[in-house]
Amino acid sequence: MRVAIAEDSALLRDGLLHLLHRRGHQVTAAVGDATGLLAAVAAEPPDVVVVDVRMPPTFTTEGLRAALALRATHPSVGVLVLSQYVETRYAAELLAGRCDGLGYLLKDRVADVGDFLEAVHRIAGGGTVLDPEVVSQIMAASRRTATLDTLSAREREVLALMAEGRTNSAIAEALFLSTASVEKYVTAIFLKLDLSPSDTDHRRVLAVLRFLNA
Template identity: 60%
Template sequence: MRVVIAEDSVLLREGLARLMEIGGIEVVDTVGDAEQLLRSVEGDCPDLVVADVRMPPDQSDEGVRAALVLRRRFPDLAVLLLSQYVEERYAVELLTGQMRGIGYLLKDRVADVEEFLDSLRRVAGGGTALDPEVVSQLLVRRDGDELDRLTRREREVLSHMAEGRSNSGIADVLVLSEGAVSKHINSIFSKLGLPPTESGNRRVLAILKFLQGNAKD
C-alpha cells in the first residue's frame, strides 16, 4: 500500500508517517496543504490519501474539496479524511458519492494504533471506515423517513455497517451470533426496499440511504 499524507501540523504529519511505516505501509509523500496534495497524487499515484479536512490557506474545507477533486480524477483512489471534531456536512459531502474506499475518522482514533492501521487497510482495500461518533450524530438527527421503520437493534446494526464493520465484527460488538446479525441485515434490506441484485451491493446501498437522508436535513 502506497500512501500520501496531507496534514498541516508537522508533528501530526510526521507521527502519522511513523505509525504507518511501523505498520508496514509505504508513505510516498507528506504535504502540508491542498495544492501540494493534488500535485503529489498526480506524480506519485498512491493507493490511499490520508488528508485533514481543514487545511491552509483558509483552514476551512480545503482538504474535503481536494479529496472530491481527486476522486473525480482517480475513481480508484482511496481517501481517508481526518478531523478534529465531527463535521457532518463534510462527512456527508464526501460519503454520499462513490462509497468504495472511503473513510472519515476523528483524529483521536489515531491513538488506537491497531484500530487506525486496520481502518487504513480497510479503506485502501475498497471498504469504508466511519468514526463511531460521526455515525452516532448522524443517527440522532434522523427524522421521519424510511429509516424509522427499523427497530432499535436494526439501527445499531446499520450504524456498525456504516462504520465499515463486517458481520463478524458487528457480532462481536453487539454480542450476537453471526446468524442473528445476518437476519437483522436481511430485515434492514427488506425494510429499506433493497432486493437482491446481481452486483450484490445492497450493503453499500443501505449505507448510502442512511447517509443521503442526512444530506437532506
C-alpha cells in the first residue's frame, strides 16, 4: 500500500512511518499539518491517508476538515482518521457522505498493531472501520441537536442569553420583555429539553450545557 501520514506528534508520526515500512508499505508523505497533507496528496495520491484531528495552527479540527476536502477532491483515496478526540460536527459531516474507504479510530482504543494495520488494509480496499465510541458520540450529539430544534426562535434567544450568564431580568431587558414572560420561556425550555426539577441538578446550567454542546 501507499500511505500518507498527517500527525503533529513527531514521535507518533515517526512510529507510524517505521511500522508501515517494516510491513512492506510505502509511505508517500509524513507531515505534521493538514496543509502539508493536502499538498502531498495532490502531488502523489496514496491509497490511503492516516490523519489526526487536531493539528497546527489552531489544533482544533484541521485534520477533519482536510479529510473532508480529500473526500471531495480525491474520492479514490481512503481516509483513516486516527485521533484521541471525537469532533462530532465534522465527523458527522464526514460520515454523512459515502462511507466506502473511510475509518475513524480512537488512538487509546486501538488494541494492537495488528488491528491498526488491518484497519488500514480494509480502508485502502474500500471498506469502512468505525470505533463504536465514535458512532455513539455522533448519535448522542445528533439527539441533542434534534431536541434543540423543538425550541421556538424566541426560546432560542432566551437560551442564548442564559448561556451568556444573564439573569431573567437582564434577559427581559435585552429582549424588551417582561420578567414574567421570560420566566415562561425558561420554563418552556426546561420542559422541551426534558429537564425536570431536581434537588441535585441545576436546570439552568444543564440547559446551557445542552445548548453549547449542540
